[in-house]
Amino acid sequence: DAGVIQSPRHEVTEMGQEVTLRCKLISGHNSLFWYRQTMMRGLELLIYFNNNVPIDDSGMPEDRFSAKMPNASFSTLKIQPSEPRDSAVYFCASSLVGSPTEAFFGQGTRLTVV
Amino acid sequence: QKEVEQNSGPLSVPEGAIASLNCTYSDRVSQSFFWYRQYSGKSPELIMSIYSNGDKEDGRFTAQLNKASQYVSLLIRDSQPSDSATYLCAVNKGGGGADGLTFGKGTHLIIQP
Numbered sequence: 001d002a003g004v005i006q007s008p009r010h011e012v013t014e015m016g017q018e019v020t021l022r023c024k025l026i027s028g029h030n031s032l033f034w035y036r037q038t039m040m041r042g043l044e045l046l047i048y049f050n051n052n053v054p055i056d057d058s059g060m061p062e063d064r065f066s067a068k069m070p071n072a073s074f075s076t077l078k079i080q081p082s083e084p085r086d087s088a089v090y091f092c093a094s095s096l097v098g099s100p101t102e103a104f105f106g107q108g109t110r111l112t113v114v
Numbered sequence: 115q116k117e118v119e120q121n122s123g124p125l126s127v128p129e130g131a132i133a134s135l136n137c138t139y140s141d142r143v144s145q146s147f148f149w150y151r152q153y154s155g156k157s158p159e160l161i162m163s164i165y166s167n168g169d170k171e172d173g174r175f176t177a178q179l180n181k182a183s184q185y186v187s188l189l190i191r192d193s194q195p196s197d198s199a200t201y202l203c204a205v206n207k208g209g210g211g212a213d214g215l216t217f218g219k220g221t222h223l224i225i226q227p
């Protein structure tokens with residue numbers, strides 16, 4: 001089975017530009033999580049969806065960040081405009097709603113904003 | 115107070131010995147507990163989950179949970195150089211629905227050949 005697929009794997013962009021990160025869930029999974037990892041703050045939950053519905057976006061740093069699930073198997077995380085402090089590795093993970101709730105991670109997108 | 119705390123290490127263990135990794139959490143309503151392994155430059159990989167007090171064994175790995183003490187641990191027996199990685203403890207408040215995980219910052223484990 002294919003795992004969680006993220007694209008691009010690496011992104012370098014200039015400050016002020018729009019960045020879109022993409023994620024394809026594991027087939028059959030219905031929960032989607034976006035995380036950000038930095039050395040200083042570790043792995044932080046940004047937002048998660050159950051059955052395409054955003055449940056908790058309290059981790060989204062500010063209005064420059066937005067996430068969508070246009071369908072049950074795909075999600076985007078958009079940063080507009082990007083800033084150097086957004087530089088991090090962004091992971092998405094998917095799981096099944098229910099117990100146990102074991103999340104499986106994609107390979108991540110390393111974002112560098114210069 | 116941090117929600118999930120781990121000693122950042124590095125924790126250095128000789129090959130073949132038992133590596134012991136510890137984690138404490140602050141929210142008493144937490145119900146699900148996980149250990150992820152992350153190699154440098156890679157994504158976190160789930161290695162153990164535990165939901166009830168006591169021990170859970172899987173191969174060389176044993177997870178231990180003590181909800182009264184709000185403490186989770188991971189033992190790795192017969193440590194191998196390939197076990198060298200950062201180990202992340204994660205906690206989920208939900209026992210039924212899928213909630214996001216809260217992660218500790220991880221313990222960097224080094225297995226010395």
